[in-house]
Amino acid sequence: MEKTIATGVTIQDAIDNGLKELNAHRDNVEINVVEVPSKGIFGIGSKLAKVEITLKDNTEEVARNFLNDILNAMNVIAIINTNLEDNVLKIELEGKDMGVLIGRRGETLDAIQYLISLVINKGKEKYIRVLLDTEDYRARREKTLQRLAERLAKKVVKTRRKVLLEPMNPYERRIIHFHLQEHPRVHTYSEGEEPYRKVVISLKK
Amino acid sequence: MVKLVEVIAKALVDQPDAVEVKEVQGEQSIIIELKVAQEDMGKVIGKQGRIAKSIRTVVKAAAAKENKRVIVEIIQ
Numbered sequence: 001m002e003k004t005i006a007t008g009v010t011i012q013d014a015i016d017n018g019l020k021e022l023n024a025h026r027d028n029v030e031i032n033v034v035e036v037p038s039k040g041i042f043g044i045g046s047k048l049a050k051v052e053i054t055l056k057d058n059t060e061e062v063a064r065n066f067l068n069d070i071l072n073a074m075n076v077i078a079i080i081n082t083n084l085e086d087n088v089l090k091i092e093l094e095g096k097d098m099g100v101l102i103g104r105r106g107e108t109l110d111a112i113q114y115l116i117s118l119v120i121n122k123g124k125e126k127y128i129r130v131l132l133d134t135e136d137y138r139a140r141r142e143k144t145l146q147r148l149a150e151r152l153a154k155k156v157v158k159t160r161r162k163v164l165l166e167p168m169n170p171y172e173r174r175i176i177h178f179h180l181q182e183h184p185r186v187h188t189y190s191e192g193e194e195p196y197r198k199v200v201i202s203l204k205k
Numbered sequence: 206m207v208k209l210v211e212v213i214a215k216a217l218v219d220q221p222d223a224v225e226v227k228e229v230q231g232e233q234s235i236i237i238e239l240k241v242a243q244e245d246m247g248k249v250i251g252k253q254g255r256i257a258k259s260i261r262t263v264v265k266a267a268a269a270k271e272n273k274r275v276i277v278e279i280i281q
Binding site for chain 2: 072100
């Protein structure tokens with residue numbers, strides 16, 4: 001966690017100096033007074049105020065507020081559940097209209113997830129990964145992709161011709177690669193450039 | 206829709222006060238014009254337009270919910 005020790009003629013000065021140094025707002029920090037200033041006698045033995053300022057980790061709050069603003073502007077009502085653990089922020093939405101938020105093949109969900117990650121990681125050193133989900137969409141999609149992988153692998157074996165899948169994001173491609181990793185007859189690789197990169201399933205030589 | 210673009214843009218940029226969003230009625234669709242500080246252009250466009258694409262995807266979803274067609278344009 002980021003912290004600093006700042007000094008000033010008064011406690012308020014010290015706090016202001018520290019906030020400037022951390023580029024932070026008073027609401028997002030914890031302040032600890034280390035030394036109370038004293039004027040001393042005739043300027044002898046005078047002491048500056050010293051405060052310790054620690055940046056609070058308000059990632060969850062920032063994510064919640066941002067998501068809430070988006071949902072309000074979209075006229076979607078949902079309950080937001082968050083959980084931050086090991087630099088992964090999991091966010092789950094519950095409500096009506098979740099289909100709107102998921103979008104075609106999860107593209108809206110992915111877009112919102114990406115925007116949240118940009119907002120919470122802005123100006124931060126340590127990177128926090130965001131996983132946004134609703135109605136168990138991610139798990140359902142994973143199952144669908146696994147079934148698809150299996151079906152296409154069978155087709156490749158039968159026809160002895162490689163198969164190109166439609167473009168997918170890195171996360172979805174990984175599911176396919178991972179699922180066919182141990183397959184005895186086929187192997188997988190990706191080709192093309194983002195965002196049109198595709199998985200190819202082909203026969204092992 | 207203006208509000209949605211504004212909320213997203215303001216959260217992404219370093220100079221939220223410089224964010225301006227305007228709605229213009231096009232022939233077939235609504236056009237949302239987004240203007241940010243010059244130094245913040247990269248923050249709303251992103252590498253290979255990835256951020257702009259995400260903003261458009263979210264706006265498109267919100268618009269579809271209300272049976273509207275919306276185009277987001279980022280202007281200099």
